[in-house]
Amino acid sequence: MPSTDSLTNKPYQMTTSEIQAFQTTFMAWYDVHRRELPWRLNQEPYRVWLSEIMLQQTQVQTVIPYYERFLATFPTVVDLAAAPEELLLKTWEGLGYYSRARNLQKAARQIVDDYQGQWPQTSVELEKLAGIGPYTAGAIASICFGEVVPAIDGNAFRVFSRLLKIDADIANPKNRQIFYDAILPLIPQDRPGDFNQAVMDFGSQVCTAKNPTVGETDLAPFFRSYQDGTLLDYPVKTKKQRPKPVALMAVIIQSPQGVLLQKRPSTGLLANLTTYPLVVPADILPEDEVLTPEEILTYIERYFQETYAITLQQLRPTNLKPVVHTFTHLKWTIELLQAELVADVDLAFFPGQWYSEDALQMVALPTVQKKLMARIKTN
DNA sequence: GACCCGTGGAG
DNA sequence: TCTCCAAGGGT
Known part of the structure; x- marks a missing residue:
């Protein structure tokens, strides 16, 4: 049964003062523990976009060498749009989910041909590009253009299900809206991109699937599941079928x-x-x-x-x-x-x-x- | 909505 | 060896 806020009677919410305290503590954690990554050198959409596509279902450590090589081979979106497919796939070789590479080029051509080389700056527009879904659109829009919008990936599902004791099955796409509604009010208006990246870093370094160490951080008081000892009961996820x-x-x-x-x-x-x-x-x-x-x-x-x-x-x-x-x-x-x-x-x-x-x-x-x-x- | 689409690492 | 996972999206 979902936890319910007594003041608003809406599920999975925090009070205004709780939100303030959470944001302050969470962003302070990020400012100390933020990872230095190649795609965090600046906020150029091309670089951020490429990293987000590569990171889909793929670990950071695996992506880094591919990211460097890909940028060296295709320095700009124009280069990518004009690339021969053979070279494109060769550069992606071994990374898996090869439709990502083909959609990457499809989107590059959309940017060049349909947008005159100018990136759309909202998550709604970004989602019209090939290979960009709700998560990636939110990530790019918040990081590059400051849009206040969640970027809901596996980390976000895990972090916020544990934070707010959201027991909706994350394997069911229908439940995504529940998380969207729960996360949106938590985003600091002045740092949406940092907030979403903080979720990634906290989710992959602290609030991990196995052996989480939430209790060792200042965030512990905010995690409702940690407070009642049910952290590992979240997120709720139905099983996948065997190969x-x-x-x-x-x-x-x-x-x-x-x-x-x-x-x-x-x-x-x-x-x-x-x-x-x-x-x-x-x-x-x-x-x-x-x-x-x-x-x-x-x-x-x-x-x-x-x-x-x-x-x-x-x-x-x-x-x-x-x-x-x-x-x-x-x-x-x-x-x-x-x-x-x-x-x-x-x-x-x-x-x-x-x-x-x-x-x-x-x-x-x-x-x-x-x-x-x-x-x-x-x- | 259910299924398809890779790979490498962790335990 | 086996299982699950890791910054999802397309059809």
Whole structure:
């Protein structure tokens, strides 16, 4: 049951004097413990925006080297708008959630083409840009333009659910408004950007998911859940489902021109990235039929013939241990197969090409592909 | 609203 | 090994 303020009868509120004291204490904590980060050098929208996109579902430590490299490669929004996709994805390689990179460029082109290179300055307008949702819009608007608006991310959910004992399920998007309404009156009018960044720093350094140390800070008296010993009961979050297991086969085909790699479709998992040809046996094998390994290979040969007009020679299993790679929602177990080709294969129907070692350096490879290559190299 | 979309670190 | 998490957004 939600805690209710006796004066206003609205849920999850503080009195005016409580708010004053909280703000003073919280911002004082921030002024002492504020982290120095590359994207805090100044408040240029391009730099702040890039950091916010990279930090989506990604830890600070992981982002920092990518951030520096990306800024060096694409110093301005104009450079980014004009970048070749291959270089864009290569710069993002390994960071994951690759649609972020494509949306980043889409938004850069919106800025250049639709906004004459001038950033919109409100969260409402910012949210119209590709890849910018409610959180990122709030973060940029408050940090760069001083708009008094919450930036509600995982840290904010955790900090304010514990502060105010908000027991609404944070996994339910419908409950976001409850947090918005609760946080908005807590934002100091003169420091909205600092406030939102203070939430990040406090949430990631003190009010952490595991082993929180709220009790060791001056903020402890304000945390209602800490006061009654229920800090770890918050936030309330329903469980996610487990990654679904999927069996795949990678077909490694060598030739004097290099190895055959396939560019994935422009939508869906690992969009536009490059891997060995990956076959999902479940998709090309007859259902409800027990097949021998030899028969399975025959089906794969037929699949390559019919789909790509490629004749595989000597398709065979390797003695390599399968590669296991887990995504958020999928768990791939990949068997490695080898094949030879007759000379002068026509790749007219194959979405890929032969890659030499040098050419491999230029193309964006997902981590699962790097794992597959490592498995081969170490044997 | 439910599902899709990566990766690396922590315990 | 397994589970959960980490500055979410798109469809």
